[in-house]
Amino acid sequence: MKNKELRVAIFTGNYNHIADGVSLTLNRLVAYLMKHDIPVMIFGPTTDKPAIDHKGEFVPVPSLPLPGRPEYRVTVGFPEEVQQRLREFSPTLVHIATPDLLGFRAMRFAQANDIQIVASYHTHFTSYLSYYNMDMLEMLGWKYLNWFYEQCKHIYVPTASMADELHAHGITHGLRIWSRGVDSDQFCPEKRDMEWRRSHGIDDNNILVSFVSRLVWEKDLQTVVDSMKRVFEKDRNVKALIVGDGPARKEMEHMLKGAIFTGFLRGDDLAGAYASSDVFFYPSDTETFGNVTLEAMASGLPSVVADATGSRSLVESGVNGLVVPPKKTKEFASAILKLARDDELRCKMAETARQKSLAYSWDNIMSDLVQNYMEALAEPRPELKI
16 A cells, blocks of 8 residues: 555644643654655644644644633534534544543544544553542543554553553553654753753753752652752752753742753754753653653663653663652652762763664654554444444
8 A cells, every 4th residue: 555545633631832752752743744745634623822843734632721721722622614624635544542521522533434543652551540549430431442543453551561460451452662762862961061061050060950840749749849859958969950841840940949941942042951961860751751861861861860751761770770769758859969969970871872763763663653643544434333
């Protein structure tokens, strides 16, 4: 089957209104498809002032701000004019990136028109429910996800550990790895800038620990705060760099006095912040992959991460970083101090991290996904589930 027969419609809960891992990955996918002359159209919510200059032909759908978290958008419909755009595009493959209302409607459209369906698993929504002590909703969430993904030919997950997690919850068929990549030319140790450090009040002999994320509490910011406070108490030579923005920023600044908050960075500014650090710290246990950890590795940083799905697929404890049980602030602080005080160990892990990151080529990863697309097209659709 030739590539010209592949026409991809992507449905997502976020494509341009928040610059997170999901939107950045999907934009990179669309750019790859366009580069290889594969027709693609994207459907999702947006805002008047999106955070990303998106790639490709993007069709907005009606949405509302999520109550209490207005930076997120919730789709509320799939109007006829949007469906007409979809019919005119005439996709041969529907790729659902978010199992929300829009994803459900896209699924039903594909089933009614005999179009193959694939999905990708980007956000570990059920772990967020657990984080907010909504255990009953977590159980119902898994039941819905089981039903939803049964109707997809493939489910693309970023790591083998994430596949294991889904398998343990009953999602067993069609799981395939769609990893994430990194631009190792942009994110590299050569971007280290001592003048940049000095301009932020960081002495040349200070050990700079960076945390890069959207500043929302489900990224386990409390563990960041509590762990770094322990570190500061033990060693005043260690400094903290918080890169990112979000609704929790103001409160986090108040809680973590002395830390350097840069706000949201991108491109060379972000690459420079990574490379100008000495240790990367990421205790979140809700990640499906950990794009920021891979960027830190490419920048030549050893990482201290939670022993959780995603992070443990990238960081081998004692080799290119240290892995700590989630929420264990004392252990996180000890791991950070171990790397901060041992220059030889830190440098050895930094070199290993950089070398390991080079295996994650975006072109290879996207090429593998397109091959999966082609295989899905050649197979019968799953049986319709009511």
